[in-house]
Structure formats: C-alpha cells, structure tokens
Amino acid sequence: MSVFTAAIDRSVCAPLPVLGRDVTVPLVTGGEVGYAALDYAASAPALQRVWDDVAAYAPYYGSVHRGAGYLSQLSTDLFENARKTVAAFLGCRADDQVVFTRSTTDSLNLLARAVPAGCRVFVFETEHHASLLPWQDADVTYLDAPRTPRQAVETLERALADRDPHGPALVCVTGASNVTGELWPVRELAAAAHAHGARIVLDAAQLAPHHPVSVADLDVDWVAFSGHKLYAPFGSGVLAGRADWLRAAEPYLAGGGASRKVTRREDGGVAVEWHETAARHEAGSPNVIGAYAIASACKALTEAGWDALVAREQHLVARVREGLAEVPEVRVLSLFGDDAPRVGVISFVVEGWNSSHFAAALSAEYGIGVRDGLFCAHPLVRTLLGSDPQSQGECGAPEAAPGEKSLNAIRVSFGAGTPDEHVERFVGAVRELVSDGAKWRYRTEEGRCVPAV
Numbered sequence: 001m002s003v004f005t006a007a008i009d010r011s012v013c014a015p016l017p018v019l020g021r022d023v024t025v026p027l028v029t030g031g032e033v034g035y036a037a038l039d040y041a042a043s044a045p046a047l048q049r050v051w052d053d054v055a056a057y058a059p060y061y062g063s064v065h066r067g068a069g070y071l072s073q074l075s076t077d078l079f080e081n082a083r084k085t086v087a088a089f090l091g092c093r094a095d096d097q098v099v100f101t102r103s104t105t106d107s108l109n110l111l112a113r114a115v116p117a118g119c120r121v122f123v124f125e126t127e128h129h130a131s132l133l134p135w136q137d138a139d140v141t142y143l144d145a146p147r148t149p150r151q152a153v154e155t156l157e158r159a160l161a162d163r164d165p166h167g168p169a170l171v172c173v174t175g176a177s178n179v180t181g182e183l184w185p186v187r188e189l190a191a192a193a194h195a196h197g198a199r200i201v202l203d204a205a206q207l208a209p210h211h212p213v214s215v216a217d218l219d220v221d222w223v224a225f226s227g228h229k230l231y232a233p234f235g236s237g238v239l240a241g242r243a244d245w246l247r248a249a250e251p252y253l254a255g256g257g258a259s260r261k262v263t264r265r266e267d268g269g270v271a272v273e274w275h276e277t278a279a280r281h282e283a284g285s286p287n288v289i290g291a292y293a294i295a296s297a298c299k300a301l302t303e304a305g306w307d308a309l310v311a312r313e314q315h316l317v318a319r320v321r322e323g324l325a326e327v328p329e330v331r332v333l334s335l336f337g338d339d340a341p342r343v344g345v346i347s348f349v350v351e352g353w354n355s356s357h358f359a360a361a362l363s364a365e366y367g368i369g370v371r372d373g374l375f376c377a378h379p380l381v382r383t384l385l386g387s388d389p390q391s392q393g394e395c396g397a398p399e400a401a402p403g404e405k406s407l408n409a410i411r412v413s414f415g416a417g418t419p420d421e422h423v424e425r426f427v428g429a430v431r432e433l434v435s436d437g438a439k440w441r442y443r444t445e446e447g448r449c450v451p452a453v
Helices: 048-060 070-089 104-114 148-160 187-196 244-248 288-304 305-325 353-366 380-386 421-436
Strands: 022-027 032-034 097-101 120-124 137-145 169-174 199-203 224-226 237-241 259-264 270-274 330-332 345-350 371-373 409-414 442-445 448-451
Touching: 048 288, 070 097, 070 237, 070 288, 097 104, 097 199, 097 288, 104 199, 104 224, 104 237, 104 244, 120 148, 137 148, 148 169, 148 442, 187 199, 199 409, 244 305, 244 353, 305 330, 305 345, 345 353, 345 380, 345 421, 353 371, 353 409, 353 421, 353 442, 353 448, 380 409
Parallel strands: 120 137, 120 169, 169 199, 199 224
Antiparallel strands: 022 032, 097 237, 224 237, 259 270, 330 345, 345 409, 371 409, 442 448
C-alpha cells in the first residue's frame, strides 16, 4: 500500500487500547471528566500492549552484550531481536543498519555528525527544529516553504542543480508536517535527490505512527523516528539506513560498546578500533527497555492492520475538519490546500482569541489536552500566520493577554488510540467557546494563560 495513495478501507476499526484512557481530570467549573488526550503529535500515549510487554520483561532485566548470565543473555537477545523487528517494520534493505538513539532529534544529530567533509545539506524551512537545526556545522541551504507538493520537488531540483555535482550532498525532509499534518511527496523528493547525486533522510516522527513507512519503497537513504510518538514510552528513537557514512564517521559517543579493541600506544596514548556495526554509535549501556518498547509498538501496529488504522484516522480527520469548518471564526493552517492528504494533526487559529487562552479553556473547562505555540517549527508557523518573529515570546509563548490577537496557533492531534467521543467533545467545545466565550477568568503567568484561582 502506498503511503500517499492509500485506498481507505471504510470498515473503521475500534481505537487501540492505550494507557490513560480511564484517567479523569478536574474542571474549574466543578466535577471531573475523562481526559481527552489530543496532543499525540507531541507524545502519543503508550499502547497498553507495549506497557504489558515491558512489564512482563522487567523482572528479567539484565546487562546487555558480553554478560555470561542467563538474564544478560536473554536481554541481549531481546535487544538485538528488537533491531530486527524495527528493520522489518521500516522495510529496510538487507545491508541497512538500525541504530537505537534517544529520539528523532538525537538520530538526526547523529547523522549530522556522520556526513562527509564538504557535504552540502538541503533543508526546507518548513521542517521541525529536530531536522532544521542539526546541520548548522555543515554547508547548509535552507529552502523556502513550497505551496504545493510539485513546487517542493521543483524547488529541490533547482537547488540541487546549482551545486557542485561531484561533492556529497544530503536532503532532509519530513514525511508529515507536525504543524499541518500534510503528507510530503517523499518518493518524488527522493527521486530528485538521487537524480542529482544526493542522498536523502526522512524525518518520519509524524509519519511512522500514522502510515506504513518503507525505506526500500520510498527509496530514502535513512529514516528517523521517536518511540514516544509511536505509542512507546519516552527515551528511545531510531536511525535506520545506509551503513557507509555511519561506518566511516567517528563514533557519535566514545565509550564502551562502541569500541572493539583498545590498546596502549608506545607514546603513552590509547589506540582504539571502533565497531563497524550499529554498535559504533551506541556507546554505553543501551536503553534495552526503550528498544523493546519500540519493537513492541511496531508489532502492535502491524498486527492491527494499516488499512484499518488509516481508515479510522481519516474518519477522525474528516470529523474534526468538518466541525472546524462550521465555525467561521476558525482558520485551519495549510501549506498545500484543503485537498492535501494529511494525518491526524491539525493546527488552527480562532479570530478574536489568544491561542494560549483558547487552549487553556479547552483544558480547564472541558478536560481536553491540545497544544498551543509554534510547535518547534517556528519558521513554518510564522509563514502560515504571517507573524513578525520579533513579536514572539520565549519558545513561542504569547506575551498578549487573553482576548488579544493570537501570535501563535492551536494544534489538535490524535491517532490509533483516540475514541470518537474525544473528537466530538473537542468539536463541541470549539463551537461553544467561540459562541459563548469562556466560563472562567484567565490570567497570564510566565507567558501562558492559566485559570485565575
């Protein structure tokens, strides 16, 4: 099934069980309500299946690699099998490496350390900071925001045509925007990169939890994603792809596990032979539970069936967009237009509302958790809002008081664990807040709107 032209199975499945589905939160207006977690783009709740797998393994936790004891052998086997599971989940080629990292940000910083000398790097300004910022020590070119998928490909082709064709080059691109949820033409961008002798890395942090991702099918050279967006606990990530640049680079961290042999030199120094496998960039005791949790999430999503998962999410996307379209004061943010395919990530602004005020009211009065700000994609959100960078507060937090013009946006995001009730409550809350206003008073505290006690 293609990532970008998936035939939607209309037999919508039930939401997958996730942690926190029974959590209740207090409302400022009195009483409690079940918490509606609609901030999946930041961190998705862990799947119950993942948590159960981790809990079952926890008593058998042991040191990894070279330990002689049974628990060490068991943990080592589990860790390396997790690597194989992730490789299968990503459709990796036979000679690709899977490196376990802390997150997407960590993965892309690792790759930035591994690019050859003189490498030109091309990044669209629309990227999340995790893929926008790691290349600053390289010869980096930031590309303007495209307004259509075709324009994205044409912009990249022009930029690549102007470079020295004999030197190394790397393109970094997102699979799905963490601001608009729109899918990017990854396969076409990869073809353009390779036609001009460049390589490409895919930031799949927002794509992998919502769609199948195949390294071989998309023909990308590397893919990076985070466990905490893929329904696994915090602290784990993946960089998977071609081994040559990783094998030639100095280890990302120097230490045990990355070294194969260490000897004293005659001059008193130390000589090191580094591993050429993924271990080269996994120095120190690895996050075995994190790797196992990612593998468990990969298995759970695969077994649930991508056709059914995508169908259900598109049902929710349609409901949210229909509900927001019924409120004239709401403007949904988009680069590629209303018809662009997207995942369950939607950002918007509300006329007459400070976005932080609106998000605070959703939480305090309705028990709905969304996100407001610039979503670690400052250039993109400012482009979409047409806002002045000098007017933003620290980390995109608004300096305006409740009721003044918004300087940032509101983001609602959801996925495989989201029940219909959460989406319906959100749509109803937006409509009610816009028509009736907030029921409570709010004040600005350290740049954010909070309920006035």
